[in-house]
Amino acid sequence: MQRPIQCPHCGNDITDEDALLCLFCGESLKREIGVLGKLRANGIIIVFLVLLAFALLAVFL
Numbered sequence: 001m002q003r004p005i006q007c008p009h010c011g012n013d014i015t016d017e018d019a020l021l022c023l024f025c026g027e028s029l030k031r032e033i034g035v036l037g038k039l040r041a042n043g044i045i046i047v048f049l050v051l052l053a054f055a056l057l058a059v060f061l
């Protein structure tokens with residue numbers, strides 16, 4: 001699902017999901033926060049899987 005982002009500098013809508021710079025004014029869209037958020041979400045899933053693995057080990061041992 002594609003959701004348009006708004007440039008924080010000029011306010012234009014950016015429809016390119018992978019765009020790091022604004023197409024209109026060339027300023028950074030500061031998507032690092034979004035990438036970090038995704039990494040954090042993946043980290044939570046990994047931690048959950050590790051805990052699940054330990055729980056399974058505890059059951060089998």
Ligand SMILES: [Zn+2]
Binds near residue numbers: 008009012023025026
């Ligand atoms: Zn802009």
